[in-house]
Amino acid sequence: MVTKEEIMKIAILSKLFVADDEIDGLTEDMGKIIAFADTINNAADEGTDFDHINHLSNVLREDVVVPSLDREKILANAKDSDEGCFLVKNIMK
Amino acid sequence: MKYELVAGFETHVELATNTKIFCSCTTQFGGEPNTHCCPICIGLPGTLPKLNKRVVEYAIKAGLATNCEIAEISEMDRKNYCYPDLPKAYQISQFDRPLCNHGYIELSNGRKIRILRIHIEEDAGKLVHSRGSTLVDYNRGGVPLIEIVSEPDIRSIEEAREYVEKLQLIMRYIGVSDCKMQEGSMRCDVNISVRPVGSEKLGTRTEIKNMNSINFIAKAMEYEFNRQVDLIESGEKVVQETLRYDDVTNTTSGMRGKEDANDYRYFRDPDLVTINVPRSRVEEIAAELPELPAQKLKRYVEELELPEKDAQLLVKYRKVAEFFEKAAEGTKTPKTAANFIIGQIFRYVENEAEKEAMDIKVTAESLNELIKLIDNGKIRMNLAKSTLDKMLETGKKPSELISESDMAGLDENALAELCQKAVEANPNAVADYKNGKEKAIKAIVGFVMKNSRGKADAMAAEAKIKELIG
Numbered sequence: 118m119v120t121k122e123e124i125m126k127i128a129i130l131s132k133l134f135v136a137d138d139e140i141d142g143l144t145e146d147m148g149k150i151i152a153f154a155d156t157i158n159n160a161a162d163e164g165t166d167f168d169h170i171n172h173l174s175n176v177l178r179e180d181v182v183v184p185s186l187d188r189e190k191i192l193a194n195a196k197d198s199d200e201g202c203f204l205v206k207n208i209m210k
Numbered sequence: 211m212k213y214e215l216v217a218g219f220e221t222h223v224e225l226a227t228n229t230k231i232f233c234s235c236t237t238q239f240g241g242e243p244n245t246h247c248c249p250i251c252i253g254l255p256g257t258l259p260k261l262n263k264r265v266v267e268y269a270i271k272a273g274l275a276t277n278c279e280i281a282e283i284s285e286m287d288r289k290n291y292c293y294p295d296l297p298k299a300y301q302i303s304q305f306d307r308p309l310c311n312h313g314y315i316e317l318s319n320g321r322k323i324r325i326l327r328i329h330i331e332e333d334a335g336k337l338v339h340s341r342g343s344t345l346v347d348y349n350r351g352g353v354p355l356i357e358i359v360s361e362p363d364i365r366s367i368e369e370a371r372e373y374v375e376k377l378q379l380i381m382r383y384i385g386v387s388d389c390k391m392q393e394g395s396m397r398c399d400v401n402i403s404v405r406p407v408g409s410e411k412l413g414t415r416t417e418i419k420n421m422n423s424i425n426f427i428a429k430a431m432e433y434e435f436n437r438q439v440d441l442i443e444s445g446e447k448v449v450q451e452t453l454r455y456d457d458v459t460n461t462t463s464g465m466r467g468k469e470d471a472n473d474y475r476y477f478r479d480p481d482l483v484t485i486n487v488p489r490s491r492v493e494e495i496a497a498e499l500p501e502l503p504a505q506k507l508k509r510y511v512e513e514l515e516l517p518e519k520d521a522q523l524l525v526k527y528r529k530v531a532e533f534f535e536k537a538a539e540g541t542k543t544p545k546t547a548a549n550f551i552i553g554q555i556f557r558y559v560e561n562e563a564e565k566e567a568m569d570i571k572v573t574a575e576s577l578n579e580l581i582k583l584i585d586n587g588k589i590r591m592n593l594a595k596s597t598l599d600k601m602l603e604t605g606k607k608p609s610e611l612i613s614e615s616d617m618a619g620l621d622e623n624a625l626a627e628l629c630q631k632a633v634e635a636n637p638n639a640v641a642d643y644k645n646g647k648e649k650a651i652k653a654i655v656g657f658v659m660k661n662s663r664g665k666a667d668a669m670a671a672e673a674k675i676k677e678l679i680g
Binding site: 175188199205207 | 236260265345
């Protein structure tokens with residue numbers, strides 16, 4: 118069961134604005150998603166290696182530099198920035 | 211009671227690739243904050259990391275050079291922790307299937323420091339704490355690292371120092387990292403505990419994080435060893451914790467925050483696929499490895515017959531060793547080249563960084579040319595030494611500095627004449643020699659050498675002088 122309170126908490130943590138009239142719908146949707154995961158948990162496991170279900174290996178890239186993204190774009194989603202850096206609350210005491 | 215130190219190292223080495231481990235941003239050091247970033251290395255949703263081929267190759271090289279087994283199958287995992295230096299809130303690393311396992315580094319005292327594993331991972335961003343908030347620069351985020359984890363086999367600070375120096379040298383020789391500790395391209399975490407001498411049981415360990423200088427490592431270990439012994443002696447217990455070393459006060463203190471939360475909830479990174487290294491590829495890479503420092507040292511001593519001390523000085527810097535080998539090539543005895551380098555050239559490359567770069571005006575080819583002139587009897591040692599000084603100052607070749615007449619040497623008559631003069635000019639030395647003071651003859655020979663500007667053959671001069679004064 119997913120509660121409305123949990124949805125509101127997740128919204129705050131994700132820095133997403135959720136309107137009051139969206140909360141019920143989102144709670145229901147999230148509940149279905151969690152329930153779906155339970156279905157997978159209940160499925161029979163026949164000893165399959167689920168690490169990499171596609172059985173790919175060695176998807177590698179050559180060591181060649183490609184220009185990076187403009188800094189304005191890198192910082193565009195930052196809540197706050199200063200001196201070209203992401204600015205976050207002081208995490209040290 | 212006497213106590214023994216027990217230490218193990220976790221060493222992070224930044225790989226000298228052009229691009230980051232999972233994206234094509236440059237790994238260049240420095241640069242304006244957040245200008246070496248892209249959606250992958252700042253962890254935007256929906257991006258797909260792709261492993262850099264060279265990272266795998268370099269890590270295999272590092273593994274082979276430290277006697278590790280290379281895993282045929284290895285995997286990338288997510289190490290979860292929430293801290294602003296990680297934009298994704300997890301670091302992509304390797305947990306239960308690292309690329310390299312079970313190697314060792316042999317120390318000069320014959321002890322082997324076992325290496326448990328070497329794995330590949332991404333570096334975190336850089337945090338600057340200022341004015342009550344934290345600035346985050348992700349340029350370093352995603353730069354490839356190898357983490358070399360040793361077993362707790364180190365028993366003294368000297369062994370710790372040698373272990374780190376050896377690792378540094380090996381990584382530089384095989385060209386996978388510049389290992390500049392001051393720039394952070396090599397950093398060490400040290401696990402340290404103490405136990406009564408003779409005890410087999412390991413004591414409670416503490417971990418000193420992120421040290422970027424061999425001297426700091428030595429000081430921090432010494433401080434921590436004494437601190438733990440004091441605790442035990444006074445009946446208290448060592449608490450297992452993560453410490454930070456402060457080089458200003460030379461003390462360690464507990465760290466708070468992410469490092470204490472040890473539940474990393476590792477799981478396989480579903481974005482990255484299995485790394486499969488066939489045996490044949492390992493063999494190819496092994497064949498490409500250059501001669502390693504330990505092998506070089508052995509060869510210099512056993513085959514080139516250099517004194518071990520000289521050999522160590524030459525092997526310590528890859529470029530110095532290369533210079534020596536070129537300079538000594540085809541000469542009568544390699545010791546001559548070694549003497550010139552250690553005695554004269556090292557005065558021009560005094561510190562570590564200068565020796566590392568070996569940026570001098572003399573080329574190995576010119577030194578080789580100079581040594582061959584000595585070997586062929588064209589010039590004497592004195593003239594060679596003064597010529598090398600001029601070469602170091604001007605960058606000129608021996609052929610530009612030594613004239614034909616210099617090379618001609620002295621004919622017998624000129625030598626006899628000069629020796630006669632020397633005997634006459636040094637009556638005291640002659641008297642001393644006659645009174646049995648054998649060394650006095652050196653002063654007379656010195657006169658000959660000086661007045662012939664080094665052209666005379668010192669041995670021949672000495673013989674002639676002895677003949678004259680009987």
